[in-house]
Amino acid sequence: MAGKVLDLSETLNKKPLYEQIADSIEEAIIYKGEAASKLPSEMALSAQFGVSRTIIREALKLLQARGLVEIRVGGGAFITKPESEDVSELLLRIVQMDRIEDKDVYEIRIILEVAAIREAAARISDKELELLDSQVDGMEAAKGDLAKRVEMDCEFHCLIAKYSGNSMLSLLVESMTGVLRKFIIAGIKSPGGNEDGIEKHRAIIAALRTRDPEAAVQAMTAHLDRSWNNVRSQMSLFNQSN
Amino acid sequence: MAGKVLDLSETLNKKPLYEQIADSIEEAIIYKGEAASKLPSEMALSAQFGVSRTIIREALKLLQARGLVEIRVGGGAFITKPESEDVSELLLRIVQMDRIEDKDVYEIRIILEVAAIREAAARISDKELELLDSQVDGMEAAKGDLAKRVEMDCEFHCLIAKYSGNSMLSLLVESMTGVLRKFIIAGIKSPGGNEDGIEKHRAIIAALRTRDPEAAVQAMTAHLDRSWNNVRSQMSLFNQSN
DNA sequence: CAAACACAATCTGTACGACAGGTATACAGA
């Protein structure tokens, strides 16, 4: 009679406290949180949820890995939006652990970027074309600086995806870029790959300028096919000499 | 003169201990770990790395969120491979927080699945065609059980992606399925959507059986276009009545 | 008056100890 009442909610909530708290905070972030705003301190959250600071910290670690918060030492936890970079990291791990073949990964690049440029060609503005121009100018200027050259190359392709007008497509292309970076580097390092790449990028812009989707697709396909050949030869060389 | 010697290693290692430990364990998992194998206990890791159990626990939380380990109460931490489900969760958060439009998301589905079926048509085996048949049989049998019907529908599309022979494409289609689930549900719930879907799936198999890529693409496109119309009308209804 | 410096409050990082509760293994008994 005087026994404790069975708490069924606890029977179902097998999940440890730190996960429940993490999910609870995540929900609050997604539905009510503004980016860059500061979360209460660990002490405050501890009091607010009625759990120890340990739990709050472990929950924040989960959220940090989910890309939802950024924790600054001595500063606090700030809300951040998960980005394509987070997707890239995750995909990269899967690619490595599942030993997904290079050609399979590169083929996705072709599928996505061809789809992107097809849509971009029909809707790109003059201003956006100019931005692409200056991007290639930057690539040419950074011809000697591999890191910068690579970064601007990646940005070029991401820009086209952005100009497709499809945010999801843009997100995926950006995510794939993180996975593809090693290929892009190999392509630039391959004999003549640096100059050839720049030339092909200009051809892509020229095709876009005609607003003819199929011409743009063809220019992009030509670039990616050539690039893949360069990548393959460069990487097989690397593997042999390694 | 008697000032402390600058410790450059510490200058570079700005990252907190728990992150360093997490990265260290991650590297070990990726390069030397076998799936399902058990990690040392928190106490053992604590001693091994020379840090407190607190740090180990927080590091494990990071790895848990990265999809690299699964922590069982009283059992221990086990190595797991990150899966498409993890990608789905991440993409779903981004889609929600960035308010990416439904049509943009659905369009990616079309792009990926059309690419998948094009490759699958050229290489699918008789046995795989039979498996697709039985999958649709299952969908028909589960016509009344929405949850099961949805799951088998998703599996059907993932199977085709798998039969494309491209692991990366398969991964992305599976990941997108997690994001698209609400659309698939809406499509089935729309008037006639359930039966129509099953019929269209059979048409897809028939097209695949001819091994004609373009015929298969057309069947898939017809299905996805029709489905999208159903989804839109169903979701706008839902939104109005909500 | 303004700028730079110093101090104080706040917050995260890290460590240690303790106990509850879940899991699995090994041993004993039927």
Place this chain on the structure above:
DNA sequence: TCTGTATACCTGTCGTACAGATTGTGTTTG
């Protein structure tokens, strides 16, 4: 041989304590 129980092991949770980083404030100085 099978079953059930006891035990060792392991994660979950809590509390305290202190170091180090950051930020804001107030004072001092040019």
